[in-house]
Amino acid sequence: MGKVIENADDQFDFFMQRIRNRFGLYKPLQIVSYRSYGTVNRLYLKGRVISNQGITSAADNDTLLKNLVNMYRRFETDEVRNAQLRITFQDQEHTVLTDKEGYFTINLEPKTPLQLDDIWHEMEVELIKADISSFEPGIKSEAHVLVPPPDAEYGIISDIDDTIVLSSATDIIKMSQHTFMNNARTRLPFAGVSAFYRSLQLGRNGKRNNPFFYVSSSPWNMYDLLHDFLDINDIPAGPLLLRDFGLMQNKFFGADHMSHKFKEIQNILLTYPHLNFVLIGDSGQQDAPIYHEVIKQFPGRIICVYIRDVELEDRAKIVNTISEELKGTVEMLLVKDTAAAAKHAADSGLIFYEEIKKVEEQKEIDKSDTAGTPTQQAPAPISKDTKKLSSES
Template sequence: MAFWNDFFTTTSAEAETQFDRLKNKLFGRLDAQKPYRIIYYRGFGSPTAVWLTGRVLRQHDLSTPSDRDTFWQNLLATYQRFGSRDVPGVTVRIDAFGQQYTAITDNDGYFALTINPPENLPVGRAWFPVRYSLDGVVQLEPELADVGAIENSLVVKEGHLMISPPYSHFGVISDIDDTVLVTDATNLLQTARLTFLGNAYTRLPFAGIAAFYRALQSGPVTTLFNPIYFVSSSPWNLYDLLVDFFRIQGIPKGPILLRDLDLSSKLFSSQGHHTHKLGMIRKVLDVNPQLPFVLIGDSGQQDPEIYSQVVRENPGRILAVYIRDVSTDQRDEAVRELIRTAEAHNVPMLLVEDTVAAAEHAASLGLIDPDTIPEIRADRRADEES
């Protein structure tokens, strides 16, 4: 079995290399007409360390989604997301906290950098501006080209990064698929249909999730700011869709940590899913050593196993684990065994039917204001009716 796994992994890697070469040859000239785009992913950190990441692509601007978009418009947007061309070996200049840094994109166009923020950060602030630009890359502005003007401009992207304030009581790490967003991740065809043929307006949230996450962010005292991080095995190509979805649904803004899309066997394996999510969770915990965390996921895939491992690795740092029940009775029994393991480490792990059940337990632990429970119930009813 190990032989075939190694064979498949090697063959997939070689196929991906050959595919990239063929794509470069066939689409090189067409891609030259596409403008450079810096795709920044919300950075995050603490007063001691900040992690920044993003990607450089040749890609036309994606259209703004609408609740009136047709099947073909959604399909075109999906093609644009996955049909972009990565730009390797380019220098990205990053301006943050009055300092300038540089990073170089890898073979897939990604860049990543860890920096140390200044010691005198403003008290009471969580979001800070960051500016990305391509070093030495200029391009014709499309709107100027339309009127015949000849003028080049720098490729620039303005963004923000999040630093958990010193008064945060805890952080939240949440799965996305089948926890926040209805995906039916255990059904490959249904997941593909929802992902490729829908948009941010057609996707559905789990009932009451927006009000629950707002309550967690506010904590038991509404003047608090508890950071929320979203971790998923979905590809980075869907980042803009998720940002729009969270905004439309009123879900609190936070870093969204996705994964690269490649042809390796790990992409389709539970091992790859487990490794990616566990690695991202560890990174969040590492840059927030002062914070305990609440973990939220679902029973459909491997969230219970991953969170159980996080509990074992981080004694005293996990306040509670909430698992939305979206699976069969046989799977639920396996989850209950993991619940007993978490309880042995003095961590409550609950298998819950809906958001309200999790919120009521969170209120009993003093994680949220009990007065937010009626709002969460009302939000659940509104989502169910819509």
Template structure:
């Protein structure tokens, strides 16, 4: 007989508030994905296959434990995901200096007969933005901070970059990490301005993208991805585009916090960002769009910019342009 694979829990770094504890992730069979560096093309392709061809553990009872010993139970859905939220008094007292609340997730006793990786203790974090935050930053990932090729013909560069390049071989957009570090510090020089990364990539690539962000020293922040839909998926399609929905959730969660939105000219970032800024006056400080050097798309984005005046907006060819703009408007020192 074939030996059953061990179980694991893929925890996703998330966000909440002073009294709102939220946790999300996915219960899976452990595919032993190797996130080492300098992997061969074959091993990289095998890793991506393992991430996309995931075997979820549905209807699994899980225990969430805060650092003060407080415990909660939740259950995964038919695709292995869990999304938990509850009120916890004085939750902010458990946060570190940058606002991160650490907790663990584990399988309940009914699964102890199965082998479970990491001694059945999977750590995660939830962000509570500091009261001293000057603003928050919501950033796209593909072609905004990571060379992807979303605007390429039939998106062939997306496929090539994702399937055949390990995270350590992927190239960040020049100067963006330094720009984000400046925004994280803000004008007052405190590392408290929160970052949120939003992408249309599937949750299956969470570890891959997280490893890339860590390698290139981007500010820590929740990575908000979406479920991987197949042509045979019978679940209702979301009413709003994923990025728009996530940004609106952040605006609702932090009603007193203003945001800077960062994206690119390759997809619909300009449409979504300007629409949100117009519908929520006073909440968006600025919009930055990286030019992906696609003549037709650049012209379309320029038309949007020419008819928009609700907030400062910049179509930039380099991070240096963004730095100068942010300094001029007082977002950074």
């Protein structure tokens, strides 16, 4: 039955593409290149070709209507299947086609050894052919791929919802309010999270080259919002590993949450066999059980686990039970705030003790910014450095 529904969905999408094409209903096309990751021997890139839905830049004084319209546009996508793209890296060209939902993926082998002075590597993506009435040559996008340097001390894999940004994922009504009524500037980061994450990125070697990876069950349609949220709030840039969103059951919000996250984390650990990791999540959903399974499957690879307490007693019990099971192997800490996590990280030799004060100060600033404004926050200042994808923050 599932295969029949999937085929029907595919046929309907194909039919609608033909209709839109015939009557010239396609808007100008765009390439959305997702931040990804790789190694010195292979770079992985993922992106999508869709019509430009006209999503406007976020402002702290955006109206509710504007936020709702932008969110609608994110999900009302006109994807372009069988579009041909040219990927250029190190003067080499590679071609790739989009699938039935407009996504493209490619693995590239660098022609010459990568220079690892910067953890980010750029490549050009150009749309060279699409059987769409609005297609015009010259549509390009800049893609960024992270490659951890050999002297990185450890990597960090973090959840997003209710870990770095307030989502209330355990309450469908509140979650809808946070998601649909706000934008990248007005969504609330947890107090002190940006300073804590920067301290982990800095590490103890002071090179600020510990790589971040963000794994979420949010759909790819939310990519631009989450990407901008990280940049605006000065949270270290990293690949965003999201999910497809479609008609089939395993593509809806919340479904198959555990297997998606585990698979993405598994891929990261397999890609970097000589790099150990810190895992960060929250007690609201399944992060603790997922991380427990990761620890079992990859013994010795996880340094410690921080689980933010969403203050639900039954969820806290689950985390505490798993923590007891892991005693003597890996510490899984249920923490009330980022300051508590920072203190443990300093005691464990992951960050400098001086960073604790910075986290506490940032925590108080964030609290004062959001006091009395449950759905909005003061806009964070954006410097030129925030717009860069370098590891400096």
